[in-house]
Amino acid sequence: MPVPSSAFHRALFLLTQLADYTTLGLGGPAKTFVTAASEAELSAAVSAADAAGEPVLLLGGGSNLVIADDGFDGTVIHVVTRGLRFTDAGGPLTDVTAAAGEPWDDVVARCVDAGLAGLECLSGIPGSVGATPIQNVGAYGQEVAEVITRVRVIDRRTGTTLDIPNGSCRFSYRNSLFKSGEPGRYVVTDVTFRLRAEELSRPVRYAELAAELGVETGERAPVAKIRSGVLAVRGRKGMVLDPGDPDTRSAGSFFTNPVLSREQLAHVEAAADGPVPRFDAGPGLVKVPAAWLIEHAGFAKGHGAPGPARVSSKHTLALANAGGATTADLLALAREIVAGVRDAFGVTLTPEPTLIGVTL
Ligand SMILES: Cc1cc2nc3c(=O)[nH]c(=O)nc-3n(C[C@H](O)[C@H](O)[C@H](O)COP(=O)(O)OP(=O)(O)OC[C@H]3O[C@@H](n4cnc5c(N)ncnc54)[C@H](O)[C@@H]3O)c2cc1C
Incomplete structure (x- = not known):
């Protein structure tokens, strides 16, 4: 990229571009960018920003962030702390404590190699350990909430470090105390997962995974x-x-x-003129695949091509920066999809990533 000629634009150019730290490759400059490689550095960075009244953005692998083209007018703290500890928890149980900055999939791989069950379905999810409790990451029938025993945090309100036990984390589907309960209050420093030495995983719930493994759904x-x-x-x-x-x-x-009531589901089925796939989501509630709604509202894989922001050609639920997109392009595509699904089915889709400086 050529260096801009005006002094103002040169100054902006020299700031850290957050696009370099997000998997979308999107996001403008950070006013201040700090890397925290130890818990002491993390704590000091948070205290300094809080004392200066600066907004703070915690950054792990940047795989669940949509950041404005204008960037972030505050301190971005890139958490790259390391540390992984295995502690015998009695019988077949082991407590695995991982620092927030540990790459998530490396931790999963280490646990699987050690013969521990509980995280294997969460293989391949990008990002760092510290973000996993934020949206209670999950895939293929497993969620971190099922195995987290405690989340160690810095409480920015009091400046103290404390352990939050699982029962106080208010985990739910892609949500937690940290994401929507009291967003921004807690900085995760490490997370403890209780895993079990077991040769076999739990029964496989997803047909596609079962087919890949050559087992029946429900088999282990x-x-x-x-x-x-x-x-x-x-x-x-x-x-x-x-x-x-x-x-x-x-x-x-x-x-x-989306999690719908039975009445909402009936409305969607009437609009679809037929049955709609669903999963049980608690008493009187069902979860409907957003990908199904998007496809049946007329948005196929690759929708948006040849534009720079498009629906992935492999998965209807992923919006991709095919090259040269801006955050504004991506959000325009997201808004088009939200409006299309609302028009077709009366359901308003909710974004999963954290939006910084932008709204849908
Ligand atoms: C290709 C792809 C596939 C994915 N598949 C899945 C999937 O199957 N299931 C799933 O649940 N998610 C999935 N995700 C989303 C994402 O990978 C996860 O949410 C992941 O946990 C985010 O980790 P991160 O370190 O990249 O977080 P970031 O994107 O850096 O941050 C996400 C949020 O967590 C906050 N945060 C980060 N670190 C800390 C900390 N130490 N303390 C407090 N807050 C913090 C940030 O401020 C932000 O609000 C996928 C993403 C991609 C790109």
């Missing part, structure tokens, strides 16, 4: 085989980061699967 398979099966299925959907594949220049699923 070895933990290591589940990991390789999940990676294979995810790879075909562009859900494993691959620098050579523009479909993976995304934030993963852009929308959550």
Whole structure:
């Protein structure tokens, strides 16, 4: 990129571009960018920004962030802390404590290699450990909420470090205390997962994964085989980061699967003129695949091409920066999809990534 000629634009150019730190490759400059490689550095960076009254953005792998083209007018703290500890928790149980900046999939791989079950279905999810409790990451029937025992945090309100036990994290589908309860209050420093030494994973719930593994839905398979099966299925959907594949220049699923009442489902089925796939989501509630709604509202894979922001050619739920897109382009595409699904089915889709400086 050529260096701009005006002093003002040169100053902006020298600021850290957040596009370099997000998997979408989007996001303007950070006013201040700090890297925290230890818990002490993380704590100091947060205290300094808070004392100066600066807005703070915690950044892990940038795989669940949509940041404005104008960037972030505050301090971005890139969390790259390291540390992984295995502690015997009695019998077949092991507590695995990982620092916030540990790359998530490396931790999953280490646990699977150690013969521990509980994280294998979460293989291939990009990003760092510290973000996993934020939206209670999940895939193929597993969620981190099922195995997290505690989340260690800095409470920015009091400046103290404390352990938040699982029961206080208010985990729900792609949500938690940290995401929508009290967003921004807590800085995750490490997370403890309680895993079980077991050869076989839990019964496989997803037909596509079962087919990949050559088992029936409901059958069990070895933990290591589940990991390789999940990676294979995810790879075909562009859900494993691959620098050579523009479909993976995304934030993963852009929308959550809407949870509907039975009455809302009846309305959607009337609009669809037929049955709609659904999963049980608690008493009187069903979860409907957002991908199904998007496809049946007329948005096919690749929608938006040859524009720079488009629906992934492999997965309807991922919106990708095919090259040269801006955040404004991506949001225009997202708004078009939200409006289309609302018109077709009366359901308003909710974005899954955290939006910084922008709204849908
Ligand atoms: C190809 C692809 C596939 C994906 N597949 C899945 C999937 O199957 N399931 C799923 O659930 N998600 C998925 N995601 C979304 C994403 O990978 C996860 O949400 C992941 O946990 C985000 O981690 P990160 O480190 O990149 O977080 P970031 O994007 O850096 O941050 C996400 C949020 O967490 C906050 N945060 C980050 N670190 C901390 C910290 N230490 N303390 C407090 N807050 C913090 C940020 O401020 C932000 O609000 C996918 C994304 C991509 C690109």
